[in-house]
Amino acid sequence: xxxxxxxxxxxxxxxxxxxxxxxxxxxxxxxxxxxxxxxxxxxxxxxxxxxxxxxxxxxxxxxxxxxxxxxxxxxxxxxxxxxxxxxxxxxxxxxxxxxxxxxxxxxxxxxxxxxxxxxxxxxxxxxxxxxxxxxxxx
Numbered sequence: 001x002x003x004x005x006x007x008x009x010x011x012x013x014x015x016x017x018x019x020x021x022x023x024x025x026x027x028x029x030x031x032x033x034x035x036x037x038x039x040x041x042x043x044x045x046x047x048x049x050x051x052x053x054x055x056x057x058x059x060x061x062x063x064x065x066x067x068x069x070x071x072x073x074x075x076x077x078x079x080x081x082x083x084x085x086x087x088x089x090x091x092x093x094x095x096x097x098x099x100x101x102x103x104x105x106x107x108x109x110x111x112x113x114x115x116x117x118x119x120x121x122x123x124x125x126x127x128x129x130x131x132x133x134x135x136x137x138x
Contacts, residue, residue: 006020007020007036015030017029018040028040065109071107076102076103077102077103079096081094090107091104
């Protein structure tokens with residue numbers, strides 16, 4: 001699918017500098033208008049590749065219980081937590097570098113949740129994987 005955007009450009013100190021009007025953050029430059037057009041296409045392509053990687057990621061939701069600390073962790077997406085915020089007493093949200101929620105931590109989980117039962121309603125589940133926590137290898 002071809003997409004068409006408006007290239008706004010101007011000359012700055014002998015360089016053609018431009019941006020895609022409809023796509024915030026896509027800027028480039030070139031010594032000629034043709035070079036600017038090539039560079040702006042490459043900048044757009046790189047941005048789209050990065051967005052695809054961010055959106056693709058591991059989309060498997062995982063519930064993991066840690067009995068030694070009585071903590072339930074719900075992993076919503078793969079990623080590294082760069083910030084956490086306690087949104088209610090004992091409920092902590094983990095955020096990645098793009099400020100997306102990637103996990104939910106529930107402290108003292110057994111006091112609030114019946115951990116012996118999990119009920120799923122109206123989810124389009126294709127694979128349901130049940131596994132026990134394996135002991136750490138030494």
